[in-house]
Amino acid sequence: MSILEIIKYGSPILTKKAETIKYIDKDIEDLAQKMIQTMWAAPGIGLSAPQVNRSTSLITVDLSLGENKNDLFILINPELLNKEGEIIQEESCLSIPEIQEKVIRPFRVVIKGIDLRGKEKIIEAEEILARVFCHEIDHINGKLFIDHLSLLKKNLIKKKLKKMIEKREL
Ligand code: NI
Numbered sequence: 659m660s661i662l663e664i665i666k667y668g669s670p671i672l673t674k675k676a677e678t679i680k681y682i683d684k685d686i687e688d689l690a691q692k693m694i695q696t697m698w699a700a701p702g703i704g705l706s707a708p709q710v711n712r713s714t715s716l717i718t719v720d721l722s723l724g725e726n727k728n729d730l731f732i733l734i735n736p737e738l739l740n741k742e743g744e745i746i747q748e749e750s751c752l753s754i755p756e757i758q759e760k761v762i763r764p765f766r767v768v769i770k771g772i773d774l775r776g777k778e779k780i781i782e783a784e785e786i787l788a789r790v791f792c793h794e795i796d797h798i799n800g801k802l803f804i805d806h807l808s809l810l811k812k813n814l815i816k817k818k819l820k821k822m823i824e825k826r827e828l
Contacts (some may be wrong), residue, residue, distance in 0.1 A: 659807040666828050667754045667802070667819050671708050676715045676798045679734045682776055689741045690716060690732045690774060691731040697725040702752045706797035709753050717771075717794040721787060733771030733779065736795050740768040747789065749803045755828065757815055761806045763789045 665671055689712060697705040701723050707716040715735045722729035738740060743765030750758045767788040769781045783791055794804055802814050822828040 659695050660692045661699050662692050663701065663708050664696065664752050665711050666674070669711075670783075670822050670828065671711060671713055672753055672797070672802060673800045674708070674713055675800045676706070676708050676713045678715050679772075681708065682734065682772075682774060686714075686716065686734070687774060689714070690718065690746075693718045693757075694720070694732070696731065700752050700815070703786075704794045706794045709796055710770070715798050716767070717791075719790050721790070721793060729819065731781065732774055732783065734770035734773070735748065736769055736798065738792065738795055739769060739770045739780070741792075742766040742795075744784065745789075749789065751793070751803055753801065754804065754819070756822075757804065757819070758806055759804065759815070761789075761803050763792050767791060783827075 671749065689707065691712060693705050697718050703716060703721050703723065704719045707714045717733050717736050718731050719731040723804045742765035744762050745765045746760050746762050748758050749761040765788065769783065769791050771777050771779050804812050819828060
């Protein structure tokens with residue numbers, strides 16, 4: 659089992675658009691397996707490659723935290739095809755510890771991506787699953803969940819995070 663270090667807020671890799679994956683090799687397969695182990699160990703229900711210091715377009719999602727095989731998604735070059743409705747719920751991120759804020763997300767989404775065998779996948783998701791996919795696809799685009807908040811709220815959180823970084827709590 660290999661657990662990778664989770665990159666925290668303040669690192670430039672988290673605000674950079676990740677590279678598209680052009681072919682699936684052993685390196686990508688290994689990265690995916692390590693990301694799954696890291697996500698489960700955290701524990702978290704979603705993880706993106708930039709969060710483990712790789713600026714590449716790969717995400718893992720598992721609402722069951724390893725309990726149910728069918729709940730695990732590994733997606734290469736994920737993108738949002740369609741979205742519908744709105745739902746507000748508290749959200750957090752493994753890269754931004756201790757911060758939880760309400761974020762508006764689509765109620766239902768259609769996601770496109772490629773699996774580890776190179777096969778195109780179309781996934782329809784609702785509620786929490788839709789939220790996690792949106793959150794992780796945002797990471798691929800260099801966007802964090804706090805970027806969805808009002809400027810006032812975002813600035814307050816940034817101040818708090820800055821203090822945490824200064825005290826080496828982050
Ligand atoms: Ni996150």
